[in-house]
Amino acid sequence: MALLPLVVANIQDIQTRDNTIERRLVEPVIAINPTDANFGISAVAPGRFVTSADGTKIFAEARGNSSKPVIVFIHGFGIGAMAFNEIFDDPVWLDQAYLVRYDTRGHGRSDKPTTAAAWMSQRLAEDFDAVVQSYSLIKPFVLGWSIGGTHIADILSFHPPNYISGIIYDAAVPDMASLFNVSTPAADALQPGLLTTTNVTQFQATYIEFINLCHPALEWNFYLACLGDGVVQPRAATALLFSRTQNSTAVLDVIAGWQRLNVTTLPGAEHFTWISRPVLFRATVLQWISQNA
Known part of the structure; x- marks a missing residue:
């Protein structure tokens, strides 16, 4: 059966999950062919595929002022780089920084390998290197959100500290060994459902609950996009992501001599802090x- 091109229509009125209506800018109508090698890349959704050292294709995108400091955003579990849409569409962010994001392997538009060798710590560091x-990029700042913070340990396990300019942990986990020491009981309770490979109903219910834990009142289309990102991830990739190992002391070894540490609490923030x-x-x-x- 042939795949027909899809047309993404311009939308003006967006219904949110609390049944309010938001007026959004009209985007151009674009045709998307799912068989294209660059599926998902357009003038409206710019980006590129880069090739990691092991051949894995990684989707990346950059926006903003290239004369300003560079920030590479690394997303968390299940939800790809589209998690940062509100930042990458914000004119203040775009004026004050050069913003780069990528779908980590197993997520979004990037390849989704399902072998243990593809999830070694070095492979994830090499994905960052490819971007x-x-x-x-020269000495970018790195912002790791949620489990995306663990990628910084991968990066610093294979590079000297001056490879990056600084670290921003945003409600983040610093390494995989710490994951279940810092997560909430509500998040821990979701692990069996997120890792199941045999119970579709359990996975569906658990992933919906997971997104609701990140923010209970997301804009409707963004909420659906978050759910969709979870669906495209193979269950085997999810299991490998959670079971992978890394040098859990890499960051501690590196940052011992760093200065200007700042810890900030955002009152009333959800896990989607920037939303x-x-x-x-x-x-x-x-x-x-x-x-x-």
């Missing part, structure tokens, strides 16, 4: 980067 090399407290989150990150660039 850095493709965009000719629930957008102005405070933006000001906190950009101010710290401007002081340390």
Whole structure:
């Protein structure tokens, strides 16, 4: 059966999960052919595929002011780089920084390998390297959100500390060994359902609950996109992601001599910090980067 091109229509009125209506800018109508090698890349959704050292294709995107400090955003579990849409569409962010994001392996538009060798710590560090090399980035700041923070341990296990300019942990886990020491009981309770490979109903219910834990009132289309990102991830990739090992002391070894540590609490923030407290989150990150660039 042939796959027909899809047309993404322009949308003006967006219904949110609380049944309010939001007016959004009209985007151009674009045709998308699912068989294209660059499926998902367009003038509206720019980006590129880069090739990691083991051949894995990684989807990446950069926006913003290339004369400003570089921030590479690494997303958390299940939800790809589209998690950062509100940041990458924000003119203040785009004016004050050069923003780079990528779908980590197993997520979004990137390849989704299901062998243990593909989930070694070095492989994830090499994915970051491929993005850095493709965009000719020099000493970027790295923002790791949620389990995305563990990738910083991978990066610093194979590079000296001056490879990056600084670390922003956003409600993050610093390494895989710490994952279940810092997560909440509600999040821990979801693990069996997220890892199941045989019970579709359990996985569906658990993943919906997982997204609701990240933020209970997301805009409807974004909420559906978050659910969709979870569906495209093979269950075997999920299991390998959670069971992978890494040097859990890499970050501690590196940051012992670093300075200008700042710990900030965002009152009332959900796990999607930049959605629930957008102005405070933006000001906190950009101010710290401007002081340390």
